Amino acid sequence: MRRFVYLGLLVAILPWIVIGIVRESSDDDTKDHYFVRAIFDNASTLVVGEDVKVAGVPVGVISDLDVTGDKKAAVTLRIDDDGFVPWKSDARCKIGSQGLIGEKFVDCDSGTASTQPLAKIEDGDGKGERLLPVENTSSPVDLDLIGDIMRLPYRQRFAILLTEFGTGLAGRGEDLNEVIHRANPALRETDEVLKILADQNRTLARLARDSDQALGPLAREKEAFADFIVQANTTSEASAERRGDLRESIRLLPGFLRELRPLMADLEDFTDQGTPLLTDLNAAAPALGRLIEAQGTLSDASRESFPSLGDALERGRPALVGARPLIRDLGRLGHELAPVSVNLDELTKSLDETGALQRLNDVLYYLALVSNGYDGLGHYLRTGLVTNVCSTYALEQSSTCRSTFFDPSAEISSASASGLKPANADASRQTGAGSVAPTGSLLQDLLGEGGDPSVRRRREQNLDALRERDQQRRSQALDGAEAGLDYLLGSESR
DSSP states (O other): OOOHHHHHHHHHHHHHHHHHHHHHHHHOGGGGGGEEEEEEOOOOOTTTTTTTTTEEEEEEEEEEEEEEESOOOOEEEEEOOGOOSOOBBBBBEEEEEOSTOEEEEEEEEEEOTSOOBBBOSSSSSSTEEEEEOOGGGGOOOOOHHHHHHTTTHHHHHHHHHHHHHHHHHHTTTOOOOOOOHHHHHHHHHHHHHHHHHHTTTHHHHHHHHHHHHHHHHHHHHHHHHHHHHHHHHHHHHHHHHHHHHHHHHHHHHHHHHHHHHHHHHHHHHHHHHHHHHHHHHHHHHHHHHHHHHHHHHHHHHHHHHHHHHHHHHHHHHOOOOOHHHHHHHHHHHHHTTHHHHHHHHHHHHHHHHHTTTHHHHHHHHHHHHEEEESSSSEEHHHHHHOOOOSOOOOOOTTTTTTOOOOOOHHHHHHHHHHHOOOOOGGGOOOOOOOOOOOOOOOHHHHHHOOSHHHHHHHHHHHHHHHHHHHHOOOOGTTTTOHHHHHHHOOOOOO
């Protein structure tokens, strides 16, 4: 009977044993979690289930403890927070305390993003896990252990050990240095800091020298500097009380800066344009200084003149009130004279551009030279006495005056008929561009036709010479206008 019972139990348990073996052989936790196999020199204070922290934040637990073939502690870290994976090749871990009772945890740094991920163990212990070598870990010594070595008999034993270690480590300074740096990461970081300071020794020397020069005045004005700190503290307290307003000001600052950008561009243009003005003001500054100093004398004199000026204004006020109608009339007159002033401005501008004023001065100058002479006795007037009857104006020819300025026969016939009549030039021959139409041949009326052919020929030659000089010395301001000589003579030729 007992045999059947054992056989039944074996049949009932055997399937579960087979299922467990199959599950164990097919179960791989490394597919569901991120495991890191960290190698420590000593992990005697760690237990399974302790926290794994990164920057003080728990990200996983210690899942297993093991010993490697070279007598190192292999601590398997299970990382449950996906936000802190994968770990990089420069990741580091150390063992720290998180309570007064000596509870331990593993404090890690997952590394920088620019480096490669940790290598994965392909075979052997920790297969599928990421390997963190012993060079990237440290095991600090607890303070209670350091205190224990100072008690007897451990103190004497420690002295013996130091003596023996000194003998044993002679000539192995590099190995000792490596062990010390691995034992405490602070020493490694200190070494790196000292290396950086050694590379910057010249900069540090200049800093020490310049800081002495900067701290000297501060030492002399230490009371003022202390007061500055007190006032800065008061200012900070006031700013803290208005932190809401400051927050709102900072929120509005980007929009203000966007609106300020065009103004700053205009201000830059203004400064560029104002630089020459400021340069001139700088050059004129001494003269302006003297002028301002001289204003003192003027101010002293004005103290007496201003009261008298006030009295004069009081007396002149009725006259100013009575002059209001005159001022209004003058205003209307100025308004009505505006077109005249515009025309006068254009006239004077035209006279200036054409050189008319200069020509008028030339006429007066040459007339003065014609009528005025100078000899050894002084100035004299060039005049001549006419002792004939031709010096007076007459309508009829006289037997005593043989002037050839007019045609005697034409004059006699005109005078005998009905007296003198005005005669205009032929309308078909009016080719001038003047503003007023020619009304006759002025010189021809004065000179007459003349009966002597030689006189007429000489007159035509003189007129041709005048026209030629007119063409050669024609003013640019005429711009195609009619020549004055053709207008007076009524001629078609130019």
